[in-house]
């Protein structure tokens with residue numbers, strides 16, 4: 001019986017040895033043998049997850065940081081969306097004067113039409129220029145509004161060359177127009193102030209109180225201006241003719257056409273006014 005038991009142990013040992021050899025053989029490839037079954041090193045063990053709601057010991061105590069304020073917006077029609085029946089707007093949506101200062105010192109201001117608004121020649125109904133509906137949003141583009149003036153940016157090849165903007169209230173000589181950028185006043189006409197910006201763009205401000213403008217800039221030596229500097233008060237000067245109380249604001253910029261030399265021409269103003277007014281409303285003029 002002892003011998004039979006020894007034989008059984010011997011068979012078991014041989015079987016285990018054979019199994020080990022086979023394991024070793026299957027783990028060997030022509031490039032060498034891989035060690036199999038070795039324990040992985042660096043096992044981190046069970047990770048303790050923080051419980052939801054646990055206070056973060058690094059977080060400062062006290063009131064929560066207030067969220068950033070929502071950007072202030074105001075109702076405005078899209079660029080090129082002229083008053084119905086007043087012509088076809090420009091299709092160009094380029095931001096021609098990125099970063100410029102809104103040309104009136106303070107909000108609110110109302111971009112809309114002097115001709116097709118209340119009190120205009122082609123008003124939608126009875127009412128004077130001081131009608132509350134003229135001093136209300138939404139804004140409306142009026143670059144390219146029907147006019148006989150040449151305007152290469154308008155579908156008709158002619159049209160209104162700038163944007164009309166009413167100041168906060170229907171009063172002359174109260175609301176200041178300001179420089180859109182650093183530059184120089186190159187001309188003070190009978191109802192037009194021309195600013196040549198350091199960017200090379202030209203800005204024209206029409207219908208200011210011109211006597212006040214001349215008082216601010218009595219000599220050519222005084223005509224270098226900085227962005228935001230007062231240029232004069234919004235009024236209704238029109239070289240002896242009547243107009244409404246508003247700022248007519250224009251931008252002229254070099255426009256390259258067909259690979260040829262750039263031509264300085266009137267460019268759509270509305271997108272730059274929307275951009276700058278948004279910054280003004282958000283106290284970041």
Ligand SMILES: [Zn+2]
Pocket residue numbers: 160162163164248249
């Ligand atoms: Zn105008």
